[in-house]
Amino acid sequence: MDLLTHWLGNAPDFAVPFALAALGLILTERAGVLALGAEGLMLVGALAGIGTQLGVGLAGLSLLAAMIAASTVSLLFALMVLVLRINQVIAGLALVFFCQGLTGLAGTVFGWTNRPVSGLHSVELWPLSELPLVGKVFVQNPLVYLTVLIFIAVVWFLQRTQTGLHLRAVGENPQAADAAGIPVLTYRLAAIVAGAALIGLAGAYIAVLSTKMWIADMTGGRGWIAVSLVIFARWSPWRALAGALLFGAIEALIPQLAAAGVRLPQYFVLMTPYAVTLLVMIWVALSSRESASQPGALGEPFIREQRR
């Protein structure tokens, strides 16, 4: 029983990075830009967050710095795919490797590696936090609650505003959007930068609020899991949130089982998120509905002269 309470209480903490990263990816990919660089941008956010936290010590400012840093680096990606028309797969992979190298170098040169920081205090949502069994779910740091608000805001933006409609049009059929007078490249630039801010926030959450220190390559493939989560969610934010909770629950279970004294081969347990990702990809393929909801122009560069 105690195990269950703790597990449920910890799951949101592990789910938030997946959720925020997946939301950022959805925002970018709904505009038709294939964003494979999430793993790298999360690292940039994580490092910038820790750097600010070590220097200034205000968690809010650290999270903001992480968003700005990831957005700034994403401008490089935007330059590659929007201006220079590089294949979006190559550009995304190059961005991941660039960020891995950059953060590894900067973390060591600035001496930020393995230095613990203080995170944020938890906030209780009274009276929900007094509930039996699920009470601990409502004792979380403020960003967990903020994540829910961010989700509502992004869904409202995508579904209920004209700008959101334009953004989706750019992702579905850029030629038609262009003919309707929507500035395709401007929308894609904005989507890349805004998506990167959310992905950077996800990285900072891991570093500043969860792990509370910087270790090189600390995201450990979570950015890639987020990429597959978006496919699993068929580009719908709410389904992505559900998927993030699933992965959060799996990750939260690992330390709980160890604490409960369950003897499992440690490294096989550490494999589970990746194995589950693979299984989820297979499940999506078998149910084969994803193609219908994929943004129509995902991964295609928009070049006005080259009409289809």
Place this chain on the structure above:
Amino acid sequence: MTLSQPSVSPRQPLFGRRYTLETRQQMALHWQALVIGLALLFGLAICALILVGAGVPAGELLNEFVVQTLFDAQNQRAVLFQAAPMIMVGLAGCMAFRARFWNLGLEGQMIWGAIGATAISLFDIGPHALRLPLMMFTAMLCAMLWTLTPVLLKLHLKVNEIISTLMLNYIAANFLLHLVYGSWKDPRDNFPYSPPLQSFERLPDFLTGYNVAILMALVITGLTLWYVGISRAGLYLRFVDANPRVADAVGVPVRKMIIATVLLSGALAGIAGFVVTVGQEGRLTQSFYQGYGFSGILIAFLARNNPVAATVVALLIALLFVAGRNLQVFYQIPFSMVQLIQAILVICVASSDFFIRHRIRRIQAGDC
């Protein structure tokens, strides 16, 4: 090559409607080389600035990267030593890309190659004289089996191979840790590695200090060149690369070609894992594979999937690795610098393609 009308567009004017961007039909080879060369120079200049910023004296850069690595005998040997696995992962990247398969699982395949080779040694299988060939064969087999899953998933279920191969890397890496911290750990000391290989299980030197691995790499380059350039499979592969549907229609066994080529790519990565374990480390270690996956893809990309070019690029990357290790020792520059330099070079070369394929033209009066 079909010639379509050059797409001149007065619709997308740049800089106050005086200039326009248009697609080039073709660019002479020497101009292409010049553009790529300039892009590389630009990238190297950025890398030099970062290195100076990270604490390497500007005057020492040329010394560290060129003079030391090319003219110092010990470093020369280190470069050739490093080049052997690098050439193999580069060729592995080339093979996979020729089959239009994003094989990001080179590291996982290397791990399985190393595990397979080490298993033969640990369980003492086969006579001593045949031990090395048997280890290499097992390495290839294990790596190919590991590669089979993503390629079948891609062909039958259209599962994105970028994600599946990456996930399999993490799984393989954790399995490696399970072995070297667990049942395969050397009982004699406390480090996470397997017991050392015996002397007849190590790759010998063909000259003092020059390991036979580099010769193996060159032979494999020749075989790869034969496969993609001369054999019937290579011809089929070019068909598949140009247009899979047409290839299928004229009777090329598209699926078989893709599966065989991707498995070969996995086998090459497996041999790379074998070479690192048997040639360099002498035992199964926990992080021998790190950095090779990205380098393999980078080599294939820069070499445009050409095996001979890949060998040359792999030599240069090996040089970069050796220089990077020296920088680590002498200036405490972390090894991530090497990855950063590689990423910057990839971005610059990829960007140069834009200038090869487009030109900016001034709009003359009366053009529109």
